């Protein structure tokens with residue numbers, strides 16, 4: 555029987571368990587997107603995860619519209635990530651970082667008034683906190699030129715190079731949740747008439763170019779990608795999600811990636827649920843995510859619905875989530891008011907369980 559505690563080979567790595575930490579933006583990179591000691595401590599506390607997928611991290615200043623989110627496009631940011639990689643490795647953990655371009659979800663306030671970019675000049679229905687306040691109205695983005703597209707592909711590849719140079723184990727390409735790559739993939743936004751728009755293969759072109767460039771730079775065994783086939787975050791939509799995302803994973807088969815990560819909570823019976831179809835079409839490891847508990851995760855693994863399970867909110871308040879699952883200890887509930895604040899409160903001050911067990915890092 556495969557359980558959360560069965561080891562797994564994923565790309566270049568042999569991982570100790572299948573309890574992965576999902577990427578979680580926590581807004582603690584308060585100094586120019588540079589990862590700091592607080593963040594190193596937070597990630598090291600969670601190093602018993604089979605794999606930590608660190609938070610969405612910008613590949614370029616123009617793709618960053620989230621207050622105090624980290625980047626990986628300057629030497630200082632790279633050094634900051636090195637501290638995190640070292641701290642996690644010291645505790646025998648593995649860590650990838652999620653590479654991110656927000657596209658049209660970057661408010662002009664972050665760009666000195668300039669317009670953000672997207673596949674097409676389509677305004678997604680969003681409002682976001684910016685340096686100038688809350689609920690700032692969004693502008694219609696600029697459609698990227700072909701040159702602009704190639705520049706961003708290069709930025710992903712450059713950030714991946716920096717990730718490996720910093721000692722991180724790999725990268726997860728953020729192709730989910732309505733951000734730039736998703737703005738190309740899904741036809742609710744993409745209205746292009748060139749080779750990046752129209753047919754499904756054309757809409758997947760940008761994603762596949764990013765994947766190819768990143769794999770060429772750091773090797774496919776250090777690369778994962780995240781998809782969210784059925785959510786509508788930031789007003790994103792697609793008219794044929796089944797066809798779009800099954801084709802996406804079919805095309806991803808050629809890369810021999812470490813994994814494909816699908817964010818899709820199981821809906822009520824009778825509603826569309828694409829993960830089983832993606833599992834069928836994809837030949838490599840599938841990481842599944844969205845509302846799992848120890849029980850539902852173990853049964854999903856045993857049914858071969860995915861090969862590992864990523865947990866998001868449970869990791870916020872339970873740094874020792876793996877040990878708690880192993881020993882059936884109670885879980886603490888995260889305080890959502892401190893998700894995006896800037897200090898250690900509600901971040902690296904969640905205690906380990908009171909049960910008398912040793913943390914895996916001490917064994």
Ligand SMILES: Cc1cc2nc3c(=O)[nH]c(=O)nc-3n(C[C@H](O)[C@H](O)[C@H](O)COP(=O)(O)O)c2cc1C
Nearest residue numbers: 576577578579609610817844845846865866867893
């Ligand atoms: C505070 C918070 C921050 C998040 N940040 C990211 C992120 O940076 N990148 C991403 O792909 N998803 C992000 N997510 C989504 C989570 O990775 C995950 O998909 C979601 O929490 C569902 O998993 P869960 O039910 O185990 O919490 C975030 C979620 C939360 C609650």
